[in-house]
Amino acid sequence: MADFEGRSLQCRRGGRDVFAGLDFVLPPSGALVLTGPNGSGKSSLLRLMAGLLRPAAGQILWDGRPIAEAPEAHAVRLHYLGHLDAVKPVLGVAENLRFWANLRGGAGASEAGLCRALGAFALTELAAVPGRLLSAGQRRRLALARLAAAPAELWLLDEPSVGLDHASVQLLAAAIAAHRAGGGRVVVATHTALDLDDPQRLSLDALAPPPLPEMVW
């Protein structure tokens, strides 16, 4: 089966090594939880996995092939949820979601699928509400509904539970479980406990390079 793996990854931001020598292997139905303090490179690693950033060293492979060889093919098989929700204030909840579902899903994105995705994150009653009236947690749920609206093999979630209430975190856990049951994989960077079944854990704290010697001017 196809593995999603990273080999001796090094990430450099602003001239400083964030992490080095990072390896991971994620089989189908696998879940990988990234932990570590602020600034340890969780978001950078997710952006590397999405192909938005390029590693300073090392390789990320899908099914044995580097993702850098075919970035567009890689983009199609993943959902990336960053810190930003990509919600347009003047468009309604359903309009916002329909655009992303159509853009990603092609002809396969149906109205029924859209309703299911809205339902999965308890947004059905908010369908006509414009984005600017949503609370932070509701906007986050709308961003999460994108995951359910168009299928993708790999979910890369950066702090998905920020701003979510307890019930919504349960909905997120259920969506991830359903995704994995269908053979999908998920990588989550999180500080809060998320109820996942048997996840791998990767602590980025241990991979930080040694602190630089004091600068001498």
Add this chain to the structure above:
Amino acid sequence: MRGFLLVIGRDLRLALRQRADAWLAVLFFVLTAALFPFGIGPEPNLLARVAPGIIWVVALLAVLLSLERLFLADFEDGSLEQILLSPLPLELAVLAKVLAHWLTTGLPLIAAAPLLAVLFHMDAAGLGVLLLAMLLGTPTLSLVGAVGAALTLGARRGGVLIPLLVLPLYVPALIFGVGATDAALFGLAARPHLLLLGAELLVMLVVTPLAGAAALRQALE
């Protein structure tokens, strides 16, 4: 192609919902140009002589005014990231956004141009060529401007940088656009100028998607 139309449709819908933004450029165009007869006096021959230059310069500034919005909103709310990770090639997404920008900025300017032609005592032949030149020239303004807007995305106070970057590049469109209209007013052939405007449009249709997408990728790293 589907994704291309989806992006255009979304941007047009956003522009319709935020009508103030769409009106801004065209109102600026009309009001600023209307100041000139007050400033230089109502002498018809003089106005007709300077009309092409004034209308073109003001049109160019009106387009400039609207450029900052082109990518910034999508950049700030994370939409650009999602578009980059969608099946739609980023080059086509750039072209779609520029086309939507032209439809909401350039086209209204062309629609408002006859009003200014009357104000400046321009004759019918001159107006016809002016409209044709604007039809060829304003898409070029959107295309050139898009590269500037994309390049300044990550920068602080990028909106201030755009004019510095883009205005010098607007000079060819300005020269040929004014040249075509002037030629028509003096009874000379406008065709060579229009052909050159068309040539610039074709070149920018190729350059902008490539350069714009490269700049956006850089901004999103």
